[in-house]
Amino acid sequence: MSSERAQSRAAWTFLSPALLLIAVFFAVPVIAAFLLGFTDFDLYALADLETVRITGVANYRTLLTSPLFWQALRNTAEFALIGGPLSIAVSLAAALLVNAKATRFKPFFRSVLFMPFVTTLVAVAIVWRYLYHPQYGLLNWMLGAVGIGPVDWLGNPTFAMPAIMLVAIWKGFGYNMLVFIAGLQNIPEDLYEAARLDGATPWQQFRHVTLPMLRPTMFFVTIITMVGFFQLFAEPYVMTQGGPLRSTTSLVLLMYEEGFRWWRMGYAAAVAVVLFLVILSFTLLQRRVQREAIS
Amino acid sequence: MNRLRTVLLHAALGVTTIFAVAPMLWMLSASFMPTGSANTFPPPLIPRNPTLEHYRVLFGQLAVGRYLFNSALVAISATALSLFVNSMAGYAIAKLRFRARDRVFRTLSAALLIPVQVTMLPLFLLLKQLGLVNSYWGAIIPAIATIFGIFLIRQYALGIPDDLLDAARVDGASEFRIYWSIVLPVIRPILATLAIWTFLASWNDFLWPLVILTDDQRYTLPVALASLSGEHVMDVELMMAGAVITVLPVIAVFLLLQRQYVQGVMQGSVKG
Numbered sequence: 001m002s003s004e005r006a007q008s009r010a011a012w013t014f015l016s017p018a019l020l021l022i023a024v025f026f027a028v029p030v031i032a033a034f035l036l037g038f039t040d041f042d043l044y045a046l047a048d049l050e051t052v053r054i055t056g057v058a059n060y061r062t063l064l065t066s067p068l069f070w071q072a073l074r075n076t077a078e079f080a081l082i083g084g085p086l087s088i089a090v091s092l093a094a095a096l097l098v099n100a101k102a103t104r105f106k107p108f109f110r111s112v113l114f115m116p117f118v119t120t121l122v123a124v125a126i127v128w129r130y131l132y133h134p135q136y137g138l139l140n141w142m143l144g145a146v147g148i149g150p151v152d153w154l155g156n157p158t159f160a161m162p163a164i165m166l167v168a169i170w171k172g173f174g175y176n177m178l179v180f181i182a183g184l185q186n187i188p189e190d191l192y193e194a195a196r197l198d199g200a201t202p203w204q205q206f207r208h209v210t211l212p213m214l215r216p217t218m219f220f221v222t223i224i225t226m227v228g229f230f231q232l233f234a235e236p237y238v239m240t241q242g243g244p245l246r247s248t249t250s251l252v253l254l255m256y257e258e259g260f261r262w263w264r265m266g267y268a269a270a271v272a273v274v275l276f277l278v279i280l281s282f283t284l285l286q287r288r289v290q291r292e293a294i295s
Numbered sequence: 296m297n298r299l300r301t302v303l304l305h306a307a308l309g310v311t312t313i314f315a316v317a318p319m320l321w322m323l324s325a326s327f328m329p330t331g332s333a334n335t336f337p338p339p340l341i342p343r344n345p346t347l348e349h350y351r352v353l354f355g356q357l358a359v360g361r362y363l364f365n366s367a368l369v370a371i372s373a374t375a376l377s378l379f380v381n382s383m384a385g386y387a388i389a390k391l392r393f394r395a396r397d398r399v400f401r402t403l404s405a406a407l408l409i410p411v412q413v414t415m416l417p418l419f420l421l422l423k424q425l426g427l428v429n430s431y432w433g434a435i436i437p438a439i440a441t442i443f444g445i446f447l448i449r450q451y452a453l454g455i456p457d458d459l460l461d462a463a464r465v466d467g468a469s470e471f472r473i474y475w476s477i478v479l480p481v482i483r484p485i486l487a488t489l490a491i492w493t494f495l496a497s498w499n500d501f502l503w504p505l506v507i508l509t510d511d512q513r514y515t516l517p518v519a520l521a522s523l524s525g526e527h528v529m530d531v532e533l534m535m536a537g538a539v540i541t542v543l544p545v546i547a548v549f550l551l552l553q554r555q556y557v558q559g560v561m562q563g564s565v566k567g
Contacts, residue, residue: 007391128318
């Protein structure tokens, strides 16, 4: 009995540094963000807190009538809903290649393909900015060789977002690839053997054995990837500053600009709350889809 | 037929590998090119007259050494502190019996859904009140206790046999003693994974340091690099050298410790 009390006391002692830090530097700020969204906290308030007024839903009303907000929301949705699935597809394809029975030097390919994931996003975004250079960029030079004529990747509102997607996919696919490889290795080999005995083609095996068996992995990967993609920031900050014509301004970039450049922190908090709601509803939706797929 | 398939398989792997490494190789190569020579057509792949001038300018005039130091200090402190704090918490949730355990675990799981950007505006104001804006602590503190880290440790610590801990208790070892001399050695593999993970995340982090480090004496490398790239847009080769300096340490850490890291990612994700 006393040992149990000792354990309980020890548990709280061990937990307290982490819980305290999380409470003060995470939980309280989250709650405060919601409250901040209902105020007109701005540059003057930074100097003198007395000037803050509670303005109710005024920030949200402004938000809903702001074309820039809608554009940022659309851009973020486009980036996440197209780029996210593409990124997952690339990861899965790479995982199938690396994990194929005939593949040699598996550890080598695994590590090399994973490498972009560990690099610094800001640094590689700068590298890609030059790879995308309309005149001297490597990408246009390669496309030119097959007769596709110079594209102003980052200067054209149509191409800027796809160009940023490509960078995000390049940077991120290695992580999901590893997760998929782990998932693939957990699929019992006899399932494939049985499918082959039934005369299943490789595609049928993929459709009816691999994909269903990967479902838990796929759920994890989808959530992690989409949540990450909704948080787009560094690529447009470094590569396009949100342009051209605001075509790459994301919600987080909008929050950063409003909050930390113009110090309209109440308004920026409203943007942050919207980001949270977007991510939350996506995750809940995904969870529901997952549950329905199981039952 | 089978041989053809193997060849195609490796061709596809080769293309994917080129896709993955080409940007980094070009970055490295261009960093050695004399000023202006990357901006020619067709774009040169290999420096014809390799030079170290950009590295010299970066470490001399532009004082990149300072940012390198800042980045290392922030990343190493965050990693050390986070290992300690998260391992205690993760172990406690996994192995110690206390009443609110499930509630703590569930609350933390729910909090995982909240994107960290939501905290940033109030956190900035809070740290401003505490006088920590533009300080190393301001950059380090939010990275110390992470729910992800706690869960990673917990998942692994679940595998520690209870008998091992109970035997130590019977022998009269204190709970801290048990954590320090029995648990920590057992969970070493996952500590290594968490260490690499935290170090890389902290080194590569951009938005938070950008917000909290306002004076360029305190900039970490990514923040400094982004700011330099605004001023030196035209200096491709210089910027590539800056990118190399930023990326090289994390690539080195990864290459040295990739075994633990890759295994950790694969295990953690499958169970988690």
